Amino acid sequence: MTQRGTLGIAVIGTGRMGADHVRRITEVISGARVTAVADLDAERAKQLAAGIDGCTAYTDPSAAMAADDVDAVIIASPGPAHEAALLTAFEHDLPVLCEKPLTPDAASALRVMEAEQKLGHRRVQVGFMRRYDAEYLKLKSLLDSGELGRPLMLHNRHRNADVLPYFTEQMLINDSVVHEMDVARWLLNQEITAVTVMKPKPSGNAPEGLSDPQFVVFETDGGTLVDVEIYVNCRFGYQVQAEAVCENGTARIGEAHGMLVNTAGRWGGSVAPDFVERFVDAYDREVQAWVDATLRGEVTGPSSWDGYAAAAVCEAGVRAQAEGRRTEVRLIERPALYR
Amino acid sequence: MTQRGTLGIAVIGTGRMGADHVRRITEVISGARVTAVADLDAERAKQLAAGIDGCTAYTDPSAAMAADDVDAVIIASPGPAHEAALLTAFEHDLPVLCEKPLTPDAASALRVMEAEQKLGHRRVQVGFMRRYDAEYLKLKSLLDSGELGRPLMLHNRHRNADVLPYFTEQMLINDSVVHEMDVARWLLNQEITAVTVMKPKPSGNAPEGLSDPQFVVFETDGGTLVDVEIYVNCRFGYQVQAEAVCENGTARIGEAHGMLVNTAGRWGGSVAPDFVERFVDAYDREVQAWVDATLRGEVTGPSSWDGYAAAAVCEAGVRAQAEGRRTEVRLIERPALYR
Amino acid sequence: MTQRGTLGIAVIGTGRMGADHVRRITEVISGARVTAVADLDAERAKQLAAGIDGCTAYTDPSAAMAADDVDAVIIASPGPAHEAALLTAFEHDLPVLCEKPLTPDAASALRVMEAEQKLGHRRVQVGFMRRYDAEYLKLKSLLDSGELGRPLMLHNRHRNADVLPYFTEQMLINDSVVHEMDVARWLLNQEITAVTVMKPKPSGNAPEGLSDPQFVVFETDGGTLVDVEIYVNCRFGYQVQAEAVCENGTARIGEAHGMLVNTAGRWGGSVAPDFVERFVDAYDREVQAWVDATLRGEVTGPSSWDGYAAAAVCEAGVRAQAEGRRTEVRLIERPALYR
Amino acid sequence: MTQRGTLGIAVIGTGRMGADHVRRITEVISGARVTAVADLDAERAKQLAAGIDGCTAYTDPSAAMAADDVDAVIIASPGPAHEAALLTAFEHDLPVLCEKPLTPDAASALRVMEAEQKLGHRRVQVGFMRRYDAEYLKLKSLLDSGELGRPLMLHNRHRNADVLPYFTEQMLINDSVVHEMDVARWLLNQEITAVTVMKPKPSGNAPEGLSDPQFVVFETDGGTLVDVEIYVNCRFGYQVQAEAVCENGTARIGEAHGMLVNTAGRWGGSVAPDFVERFVDAYDREVQAWVDATLRGEVTGPSSWDGYAAAAVCEAGVRAQAEGRRTEVRLIERPALYR
Structure with a gap:
């Protein structure tokens, strides 16, 4: 145990996510302070x-x-600005926590990996915060222990009460299902090799032009089947669940729990209204883990390779969604730096 | 309320299922008694x-x-003997409770329906006993109420601790998934139009030659997606679960419950070891409902049409399983008798 | 397995409980039929x-x-009429299922036991139907197994949505808590030796003059502490729960379960509205078990001794409730017939 | 939002609790650092x-x-050293987070309150960390809302896997049940007026001389009955539960939850092994809340009055435990500073 130095952090992008990180570092996290904020909107940056x-x-x-x-x-600007920000950070050899997506497509993610490899060491942690959620960590630990045998299937549910009007069908994949892509790769230690997207008749809650919900199936190089229900207008709340079916048992996370109330003919509890309530601790733990590792001179957590793989699977997913058929994922060979 | 007459029942087939029905009628059910048992094995019939x-x-x-x-x-003989037994029952114009399957294939099921139509009235109740399970009934009632909006997806789990050595891949569809076919059709009031079967790398528990588990997806004429995990060597017990995802909420049945024990670092309860514990009440309720309806001179419950539709979907399912691709289901137009 | 004879049953008392038993024997139970009904209200008996x-x-x-x-x-007349009906049944040496209470007080229960002892064999099964509830049976079986060690405490909850206007404070003990008395004696294989009743400030739902809820503590001759929350105007539904705290673990029954629904910001299920939904299966199983035993020429289930002990504990409970202090229970030595 | 100053904290006492607070402030909490540690054991302080x-x-x-x-x-020295440390802190007019107990008895707690009143403002937050547990906070918020009506009873369970050999019967009250005293007072906004302690036959797990478990009942000035099962050798894990029974419903916290596993014939999850896993977040939140309030120049959380009331109820509890009878609690009138 030691009184560590205090990390001076620049937060790039001061929208919702960036401002929340500023608050987190200032009021919640130990060992860091915000010394710079940057935004094209000079006024917003100045006020912050x-x-x-x-x-x-x-x-x-x-x-x-x-x-x-x-x-x-911390890079919290819009996705298309990430590549330039990452390359600049590499020039200054600065450790980076980059909000997802690493970059908006596989090609730019490849360029980022190339630049990082030239540095000769990892600099990037990608903001897949579910890897820091207490329940996902327990599931990961159980699967890694082999106690239940090899994982055969992974069932996922991803439900939002509603989405903003500009939410598109591609965003179902790129913004929502991308989390299941990453946790599946991480939980299973496997790469995704193919994507299929199926669509039931849309919910009456879905806005015109958004086929919601959808049902996505991933195949992996380890032979595990991963299915995802994505439904972003379910009205009743925010719910993320995963069930791993292994050879000798199953394990499920994301069940409702906490205070249980009996009243008016019903027993039960409340569903989280949004991802903030559900994952606030995961965000706190993610940023603290990044600060701690950085103060120790290390880089841990999801890497640029994870960001690249997510981008490649998303590209296949969006094609599968548009064309209505199973679409294979092509990844480059994994560079030594990311093994 | 009235002291009803007592129904004299012939039980055809005295294997496990037939003998259990004899016990049920004799010791559990009100209003019926077994007056005849028939079996090719004369000795077994005589002893019973x-x-x-x-x-x-x-x-x-x-x-x-x-x-x-x-x-x-009650017809509880092997499936291939059902057609002849049903036609004989029609000759005597006797009400029949026919264990599933109605017949082993769609063609013979069509012949049964034709014969029943010539009688001019329904005579057959098919033994899809899940329709009499208290939880499935609650789910059906909730879906029919429209309280949660239209059903969009139906997720099903069907897990057996293990199966006998002669269990084949076709039996995964014909003996196990057939229940999910029937409850999906019944819960949704929709017909199944296509089947896709996906296979992860088999469990180490699966015997040579049986690709277990499998993942089956049904499409329906109402636009609902139905997925089924079928895993018959899961070791931990028998578990049947269903979750309906509707426009404004979800409903799930088949959760473990009952006595909850804290001991040795764990909280929880026991999983049913087999379908007998899980569905014994459904069987009792099914047979009592059939006896009650028969004493009233009525025929209720799953009809020959339901038996035919199950056979047709099973045929498509087995093809989909063998050929590895989406397979459409072709049904004849529904005869007036079964509307 | 055998086609048994059919038991001819006289139902004494045709109020709510009696009429329900008539329906049960006629429509649900195997091996019995109602051949006589008796009621002071000749018209009601005749119609039935x-x-x-x-x-x-x-x-x-x-x-x-x-x-x-x-x-x-089956004796289902009001409690004060039970003694005479039981003695008459003894004259005819008829097996009796006597609804609780056996008799309204310990003195009359003693007289019934004396008469039964003169017959030289047990004739009475008292209608403590909770002993036939599937969850109580599981708890009993777990406790008897010794798997969790010796029971140290038993926590009970007994909640009714509401009660009829004539419900008195004594009825809290005699009609409601009496069930917990019996299950405690049965689950623990111990006798209750003292009763204490505590009263919080009454609920605003409680009618004038009824101090509701109350909190009752039993001590037993085996050193187990049993506490009971009795609240008969809880509004939200009917709920009966029990938790046994043993040396190495706890076991709890009566949790809400069944279908689980997510909607409108909440997850959960419905609470049974009344004891009919909660205990209908226990009543069916109780009467079937009585018919089965009677056809076998046996008497099983709760005996006159159990009815007497309940009456004696109720008398102590009502005194404890009125006088606000711990009150001891005095039982006669257990006659040989009831050991 | 603002980058706050950094609070310099002296931690008095460097045993288990003190060392844990040093770690917490250094590695977890935002806005504070440890600038001094004090311990009679000079070597231990120096190393830290x-x-x-x-x-x-x-x-x-x-x-x-x-x-x-x-x-x-932060005062984390043994209880008997608290009074002197608190008075010294008052001399320096320093804000204090004092681990429970405030002081070991009501008389010394009165002296502390007198000294604090002379300062003219509150300086002390007592370390009743359950008030910062997320589930207790939800229950408090629900009760305060009045949504379920007035609380009538509060049922509590407090179970430890085991205790150290020197654990005494008085410590059952002073170290364990004291938490339930405080949460009852806090949840209900009521004072405890009488204590009764009942003892079943001890568990075979209880060491010689420790009557474990025990059952404690509090009466309050608002007419609520509070019961506590305290069992500190239950072996299966650490479990703290509370159920509030209100006029129109009940609410329960502390249920097992998190990852749910099916395996080997059982469904369920793990019970926390000890209070660290169960309440680590509550400790973190408690200290962060104290740091935040202190940086704002405020004193919040449980006050010296709460520490005094706990001491007075504990004294009555230990007497009730020793003498086997209901014992009343006498509090001084609440000073203006603590209203």
């Missing part, structure tokens, strides 16, 4: 910085990352 | 009849059905 | 008998019990 | 301080509290 001692506002991410009091970077 | 007052043993089902003290028939 | 083939209506219970076609008796 | 930048070791708590870099104090 104003409330924090020793924090400077920038419009240019490069300038923020060049500052003396910046030891590490 | 010997223990029951007023019960005669036969080797020929026709002779049993012709007896004066026989008012109704 | 009219619907049943071969059933005669009586106003005098003795006449009913003397009839040739009566093999056994 | 050595690992932390800018932290000085003391043997004398007064010296630690007098240091310039100390802004606030």
Whole structure:
């Protein structure tokens, strides 16, 4: 145990996610403080910085990352801006926590991996925060123990009460199912090799043009079948569940629990209204783990390879969704740095 | 309320299922008694009849059905013998409870329906006993109420601890998944239009030559997607679960419950070892319902049409399983008698 | 297995409970039929008998019990009429299923036991139907196995949605808590030695003059502490729960379960509205077990001793409730017939 | 949102609890650092301080509290040392987080309150960490909302797998049940007015001389009955549960939940092995809340009055336990500072 140094962090992007990370680092996390915020919207960055001692506002991410009091970077800008921000961070050899997606497509993710390999060491942790959720961690630990035998199937449910009007069918895959892609790869230690997307008749809750819900099936190189129900207008709340079916048993997470109430002819409890309530602890744990590892001089957590694999599976998923047929995923050979 | 007459029942087939029905009628059910048992194995029939007052043993089902003290028939012989037994029952115009399958294939089921239509009234109740399970009935009632909106998906789990050595891959469909076919059709009031079967790498528990577990997807004419995990060597017990995902909520049945024990670092309960413990009440309720309806002069429950539809979907399922691709189901137009 | 004879049953008392037993024997139970009904209300008895083939209506219970076609008796008349009916049944040496209470007080219960002892064999099964509930049976079996060690405490909850206006504070003990008395004695194989009753400030739902809920503590001769929450105006439904705390673990029954629904921000299920839904199977099983034992020439189930012990504990309970202090229970030595 | 100053904290007492607070402040909590540790065991204090930048070791708590870099104090020394440490903290007008008990008896707690009143403002938060547990907070919020009506009873379970050999019967009350005393007072906004302790025959797991388990009943000035099962050798794990019975419903917390596993004939999950797993988040939240309030210049959370009331109820509880009878609790009138 030691009183660690304090990490000075630049937060790139001050939208909902970025502002939440600023709050988290300032009020929740140990061992770090926000020394820079950068946003194209100069006014928003300035207002955010104003409330924090020793924090400077920038419009240019490069300038923020060049500052003396910046030891590490959180990238929370829109996906298309990630590649440039990552390459700049690499120039300054700064550790990065990059919100998902690493980049919006596999080709740009490949470029990021190439640049990181030139550095010769990992610099990036990708923001797949479910890997830090207490229940997913328990499931991972159980599967890794082999206690139930080899995993044969993984059933997933991903339900949102509703989505914003601009939510598209591609976003079902790229924004929502991408989490199941990552946890499946991580829980199983396997790569996804093919994607199939099936669509029932849409819910009356689904806005015009959004075929919601959908049912996605992944095949993996280890022979495990992964299915995902994605339903983003289910109205009743936010619910993420996973059940691993192994040779000698099954394990399920994401069940409703907590306070149980009997009243008015019913027993039960409340469903989380949104991902904030469900995953707030996972976000806190993710950022703390990144700060802790960085203070130790290490890089842990999901890597650029995980970001690339997610992008490649998403591309196949969106094609499978559009064309209505099983679509194979093609990955490059895994570079040594990411083994 | 009335003291009803007592139904004299001939039980055709005295294997496990037939003998259990004899016990049920004799010791559990109100309003019926076994007056005849028939089996090719004359000795087995004789021994069974010997223990029951007023019960005669036969080797020929026709002779049993012709007896004066026989008012109704239970067919519990092997599937290939069902068609002949059903046609004989029709000759005597006797009400029949026919164990599943109605007949082993769609063609013979069509012949049975034709013969029943010539009688001009329904005579057959097919032994899909899950329709009499208390939880399935609650789910059916909830779906029919429309309270949660239209059903969009139906997720099913069907797990057996293990199976006998002669269990084949076709039996996965014909003996096990056939129950999910029937409850899906019944719960949704929809017909199944296509079947897809997917196979993960088999469990180490699966015997040579049996690809177990499998994952089956049905499409319906109402646009609902139905998926079924079938795993018959899961070792931990017998478990049948269903979750309906509707527009505004979900409903799940088949959860473990009952006595909850804390001991040795764990909380929880026991899983039913086999279908007997899980569905014994459903069998009792099914036979009582059939006796009650028969005493009222009515025929209710799953019809020959349901038996035919199951046979047709099974045929498509076995083809889909063998050929590894989506296979459509072709049904004749539904005859007026079964509407 | 055998086709048994059919038991001819006289039902004494045709109120709610009696009429329900008539329905049960006629429509649910195997091996019995109602051949006589008796009620002071001649019209009610006649109407009930009219619907049943071969059933005669009586106003005098003795006449009913003397009839040739009566093999056994169910006593479902009001408690104060039980002693006379039981003694009459003993004169005819008829097996009796006597609804609780055996008699309204310990003194009359003693007289019944004396008369039964003169017969020289048990004739009475008392209607403590919880002993036939599937979950209580599981708990009993677990406790008897010794798997969790010796029982140290038993926590009970007994909640009714509401009660009729004439419900008195004594009825809390005599009609409701009496069930917990019996199951505690039965589950633990111990006698209750003292009763304490505590009263919180009454619920606003409680009618004037009824201090509801109350909290009752039993001590036993085996050193187990038994506590009972009795709350008969809880509004949300009917709920009976028990948790046994043993040396190495606990076991709990009566949890809500069955279909689980997610909707409108909540997960959960429905609470039984009343004891009929919760215990209908226990009543069916109780009466079937009594018919089966009677056809075998046996008497099983709760005995007159159990009825007497319940009456003695109730008397102590009502005194404890009125006087606000721990009250000891005095039982006679257990006669040989009931050991 | 603002980058706050960083609180310099002196931790008095470096045993298990103190060392854990040092770790928490250093590695988990935002906005604070440990600048002083004090322990009579100079070596232990020195070793602990050595690992932390800018932290000085003391043997004398007064010296630690007098240091310039100390802004606030955590008292984690043995209970008998608390009074002196608190009075010293008052001399320096330092905010204090004092581990429970405030002091070991009501008389010394009164002296602490008098000294705090002379300061004219609250300085003390007592370490009743359950008030910061997420489930207790939900229950509190539900009760305060009045949604279920007034609370009538509160049932509590407090189970430990085992205790150290020196654990005494008084510690059952003073160390374990004291938590239920505090949460009852807090959840109900009521004072406890009488205590009764009942003892079943001890478990075979209980060491010689420790009557374990026990059953404790509190009466409150609001007419609510509170019962507590305390069982500290239950072997199966650590379990804390509470059920509030209100006029129109009940609410229960502390149920087992999280990952649910089917295997080897059982469904269920794991029970927490000890209070660390069960309440680690509550400790983190408690200390963060104290740091946050202190940085804002406020004092929140359980007060010296709560510490005094707990001590007074414990004294009555230990008497009730020894004498085997209902014992009343006498509190002074609540001083204005604590209203």
